[in-house]
Amino acid sequence: MHIEVVANIGEARSEEFLHKTVVVVDVLRATSTIITALSNGSRGIVPVETVVKAKELYREGDLLGGERFCKKIPGFDFGNSPLEYTREAVQDRRIILTTTNGTRGIQKALKASHVLAGALMNGRACADAAIQLGRDTVILCAGTQDVFSLEDGLCAGLIMHEIIQKLGAEHVQANDFGMAMHSAYLTCKHRLLDHLLSCSNGRKMKKSGFLADIILCAQANISESVPILENDHMVLLPR
Amino acid sequence: MHIEVVANIGEARSEEFLHKTVVVVDVLRATSTIITALSNGSRGIVPVETVVKAKELYREGDLLGGERFCKKIPGFDFGNSPLEYTREAVQDRRIILTTTNGTRGIQKALKASHVLAGALMNGRACADAAIQLGRDTVILCAGTQDVFSLEDGLCAGLIMHEIIQKLGAEHVQANDFGMAMHSAYLTCKHRLLDHLLSCSNGRKMKKSGFLADIILCAQANISESVPILENDHMVLLPR
Numbered sequence: 001m002h003i004e005v006v007a008n009i010g011e012a013r014s015e016e017f018l019h020k021t022v023v024v025v026d027v028l029r030a031t032s033t034i035i036t037a038l039s040n041g042s043r044g045i046v047p048v049e050t051v052v053k054a055k056e057l058y059r060e061g062d063l064l065g066g067e068r069f070c071k072k073i074p075g076f077d078f079g080n081s082p083l084e085y086t087r088e089a090v091q092d093r094r095i096i097l098t099t100t101n102g103t104r105g106i107q108k109a110l111k112a113s114h115v116l117a118g119a120l121m122n123g124r125a126c127a128d129a130a131i132q133l134g135r136d137t138v139i140l141c142a143g144t145q146d147v148f149s150l151e152d153g154l155c156a157g158l159i160m161h162e163i164i165q166k167l168g169a170e171h172v173q174a175n176d177f178g179m180a181m182h183s184a185y186l187t188c189k190h191r192l193l194d195h196l197l198s199c200s201n202g203r204k205m206k207k208s209g210f211l212a213d214i215i216l217c218a219q220a221n222i223s224e225s226v227p228i229l230e231n232d233h234m235v236l237l238p239r
Numbered sequence: 240m241h242i243e244v245v246a247n248i249g250e251a252r253s254e255e256f257l258h259k260t261v262v263v264v265d266v267l268r269a270t271s272t273i274i275t276a277l278s279n280g281s282r283g284i285v286p287v288e289t290v291v292k293a294k295e296l297y298r299e300g301d302l303l304g305g306e307r308f309c310k311k312i313p314g315f316d317f318g319n320s321p322l323e324y325t326r327e328a329v330q331d332r333r334i335i336l337t338t339t340n341g342t343r344g345i346q347k348a349l350k351a352s353h354v355l356a357g358a359l360m361n362g363r364a365c366a367d368a369a370i371q372l373g374r375d376t377v378i379l380c381a382g383t384q385d386v387f388s389l390e391d392g393l394c395a396g397l398i399m400h401e402i403i404q405k406l407g408a409e410h411v412q413a414n415d416f417g418m419a420m421h422s423a424y425l426t427c428k429h430r431l432l433d434h435l436l437s438c439s440n441g442r443k444m445k446k447s448g449f450l451a452d453i454i455l456c457a458q459a460n461i462s463e464s465v466p467i468l469e470n471d472h473m474v475l476l477p478r
Contacts, residue, residue: 199415
């Protein structure tokens with residue numbers, strides 16, 4: 001399998017996603033939130049780029065979720081904290097979600113054969129899914145405003161690590177950036193929370209009172225759920 | 240000290256270099272070549288972006304060096320292999336040098352207070368120099384045609400590692416990309432040659448017959464020479 005890791009959405013070239021599986025990664029917090037909401041029984045998440053578009057798609061019974069600059073959007077049901085998306089709140093409900101980077105990443109990946117949502121919490125499950133889907137894989141780190149974010153890079157490294165464990169190093173080729181992220185993950189894997197607390201988004205979010213989110217999002221391989229895009233909805237990939 | 244590591248020249252924003260020290264890194268091979276040539280007694284290296292400019296600046300007694308796509312430029316004295324720049328060949332001579340990425344990186348850094356040339360071979364010496372110069376530091380990985388190259392990232396990680404060893408982790412702040420490169424270096428430091436042979440430029444150069452160059456350029460901290468830009472010339476920073 002060939003793996004290409006892309007450092008941020010600004011560097012993504014949609015044409016290069018044709019016939020591939022793209023794993024969109026926004027650890028803090030959009031993809032962690034999507035995984036959590038679907039695990040808790042939401043019947044589908046519609047990722048959209050703008051607040052206007054979110055309100056346009058809203059139908060009775062839906063929930064509106066999202067953030068701008070880490071803050072809940074006025075009039076929305078939820079912000080972008082995975083802890084808000086409890087089973088009580090989201091079971092059997094459709095969620096329209098708009099976030100600054102993560103949902104933009106999903107939109108950017110639409111030309112791919114398959115679009116998955118990856119985070120540290122489902123890294124191994126995502127790797128298994130990518131292998132099963134049988135195509136070359138792009139791991140698209142969402143980053144923050146077109147700048148690389150450490151937590152997304154470490155997650156890309158985790159997914160690479162799990163794919164290499166399964167397929168054997170001799171069956172995996174990666175671009176230079178992917179190799180670097182894999183190596184970075186190997187150094188950081190036993191102290192992921194420390195690294196998430198010291199990176200740029202982690203410091204910002206801790207200041208804004210989201211320490212519990214960081215602690216949840218830093219846990220590797222705690223979820224078997226793999227969100228996949230079907231038409232306009234992210235749903236769980238059947239196991 | 241604040242350290243910002245930039246992934247490739249395309250991402251460099253010159254205005255952000257004001258009042259800072261910029262270490263330009265092009266391990267394979269421009270900065271390794273500049274270090275070697277100055278160590279071997281060249282009296283100065285003029286990095287220029289184009290072949291036309293190189294020929295324009297040429298004066299009797301000068302040497303012309305450079306490459307396009309790993310190959311020597313027709314009519315030039317040398318290509319871009321550090322092994323060509325022997326003491327016999329370069330002592331007391333001025334060299335006009337143009338390469339695809341490295342010299343472009345130096346040109347891009349001109350607004351900085353100080354511009355150094357870094358490579359694996361002088362990583363520790365470069366870190367010492369950056370500390371001595373006393374300013375916030377940008378490590379500009381040249382990359383290849385505006386794409387990240389692993390060898391430059393690992394060198395950035397080495398320089399960060401040496402700075403952290405000297406100043407203590409609590410006195411060094413880095414951007415997320417720098418943190419990732421530091422972690423990647425820690426995984427790779429005992430097998431730098433293997434990593435240089437498996438990265439994109441290493442594979443290409445080995446195919447083109449430059450294995451000896453890769454072996455030389457993969458050796459960390461074998462040189463005390465730190466090239467610094469003075470007016471238009473790279474010369475050795477006095478120790």
